Amino acid sequence: MTQPCIICVAITGSVPQKSDNPAVPITVPEQVESTHAAYEAGAAIAHCHVRNDDGSTTSDPEKFARLKEGIEAHCPGMIVQLSTGGRSGAGKARGGMLPLRPDMASLSVGSNNFPTRVYENPPDLVDWLASEMLRYDVKPEIEAFDLSHILRARQMADAGQLAGTPYVQFVMGVKNAMPADREVFDFYVKTVHRLFGTDAPWCAAGIGRHQIELNDWAIAAGGHART
Amino acid sequence: MTQPCIICVAITGSVPQKSDNPAVPITVPEQVESTHAAYEAGAAIAHCHVRNDDGSTTSDPEKFARLKEGIEAHCPGMIVQLSTGGRSGAGKARGGMLPLRPDMASLSVGSNNFPTRVYENPPDLVDWLASEMLRYDVKPEIEAFDLSHILRARQMADAGQLAGTPYVQFVMGVKNAMPADREVFDFYVKTVHRLFGTDAPWCAAGIGRHQIELNDWAIAAGGHART
Ligand SMILES: [Zn+2]
Ligand SMILES: [Zn+2]
Ligand SMILES: [Zn+2]
Ligand SMILES: [Zn+2]
Structure with a gap:
């Protein structure tokens, strides 16, 4: 476990609204400012979603471009990871920002349930997103x-x-998907080691009240943490 | 591992067609005959799908009723398990046969990818199917x-x-879902024992070329086999 601990900061996310927490950064300048604070505090990766002005989620490539530029200008060396998640768009719109050639992008490779619906990642869309990441030299998470x-x-x-x-992120604690279960977490780590080698990097994200718990597990087990 | 081995026979399934294999039973009389042969050979559970006359899949309760009656008449004591799987219908139509009060019915509790599409089991449908099984005293698999x-x-x-x-069936070897992986299989068994007790029954189904392999694993580990 000699790798330095990488902190990955998820600015904004896809779910919280200003009505939940007025401190949630929604506009691109707010997001850049908030990312910069995390960068100063040591975060190495910025996992990015973007929003419309009314707070609703979007995959708008123009918004992603401005956010990427802002982070690159204010946080030199920080890894920019753009979300292709399905909460922000549908179908190929989810990959419309990949031609921006961010350092990384998130990639879901299967489907599962979310609290009130199916998180749909049909095989042909997964294949297409992966091929776009290869084409634009974007590292998938x-x-x-x-x-x-x-x-x-x-x-x-x-x-x-x-x-x-592959750089794998375990997402745990989403209702109706995988709960934050310690034995499963350990098996996830074991599986990454078996399939990708003991040096393969991985990280873990706990949703909501599971965030701190997952960070503790991940750092103790040699992984990276998403905050 | 003192439980007798239960053989669960899946007559017809939801995918094969006569054009794949002329021996696939499609009509209800063909299905009853084929189930009876498996019963004579020792199968204890009949996992049932039904088909339209043209071979396409359906959840038609009237067809399920005739199949259930036929099996009960020809195979005394055999456990009848009707499929509520999504390859045979959509939405609540998938549970339209539950008022027939079969001994068991299959229940998918999450979503995942299939070879060419998403296998959709939205949370509200899962909850409804489970409530119907409680209402009609149907044991879920x-x-x-x-x-x-x-x-x-x-x-x-x-x-x-x-x-x-809960009686859990592991399904392995479906393309884009969980492959037939021995370490995962062992962890599945361990997880059933941890969550439901070491006496909890479970079974395993390998799809296509993985069928025999999964039967071997399951029988050696104290589970039941789906053929
Ligand atoms: Zn991360
Ligand atoms: Zn995200
Ligand atoms: Zn079975
Ligand atoms: Zn079935």
Whole structure:
């Protein structure tokens, strides 16, 4: 466990609204400012969603471009990771920002339930998003909402659909998906080691009240933390 | 491992057509005949799908009623399990046969990818199917296409949505869902033992070329086999 701990900061996310917490940054300048504070505090990766002015989610490439530029100007060396998640758009609109060539982008490789609906990642869309990431030299972060997603990443890497060693993020604590379960977490780590090698980087995100718990587990087990 | 081995036979399934294999039973009389042969050979559970006359899948309660009657007449004591799977219908049509009060019905509690599409089991439909099974005293077989589905079954049992100890079936080898992976299989068994007790029954189904392999694993580990 000699790797330095990487802190990945998720500015804004896709769910919270100003009505939940007035401190949530919504506009691009607010997001850049908030990312800069996290950068000063040591965060190495900025996981980015963007919003419309009314706070609703979007995948608008123009908004992503301004956010990426702002972070690059204010946070030199910080890794910019743009979300292709399904809460912000549908179908190929989810990958419309990949031509911006961010350092990284999130990639869901399977489907699962969310609190009130199905998180749909149909196989052909997954394949297309992966191919766009190869085309624009964007490193994917595999969002593992369930165990099979880790095994699917291995298959996709074997098929040449992912460049290099996949960087897997375990997402735990989403209602109706995988709960924050310690034995499952340990098996996730074991599976990443088995499939990608003991040096493969990984990170973990706990949703809501599970955030701190997952950070503790991840840092103690040699992974990276999403805050 | 002193439980007798239960053989569960899936007559017809939801995918194969006569054009794939002329021996696939499609009509209800063909299905009853084929189930009877499996019963004579020792199968204890009949996992049932029904088809339209043209071979396409359906959830038609009238067809299910005739199949259930035929099996009960020809195979005394055999457990009849009707499929509520999404390959045979959409929305609440998937549960339209539950008022027939079969011994068991399959229940998917999460979503996942299938070879070419998303297998959609939205939370409200899962809750409704479970409530109908309680109402008509139908024992669910939890179809675990991924690890979180086993944990979800535990949560649903805790919430009073499932009666008794859930009976979990591991489904492995479906493209884009969970592959037939030995370490995952062992962790599935471990998770069932942890969450439902070491006496909890479970079974495993390998799809296509993985069928025999999964039967071997399941029988050696004290589970039941789906053929
Ligand atoms: Zn991360
Ligand atoms: Zn995100
Ligand atoms: Zn079975
Ligand atoms: Zn079935």
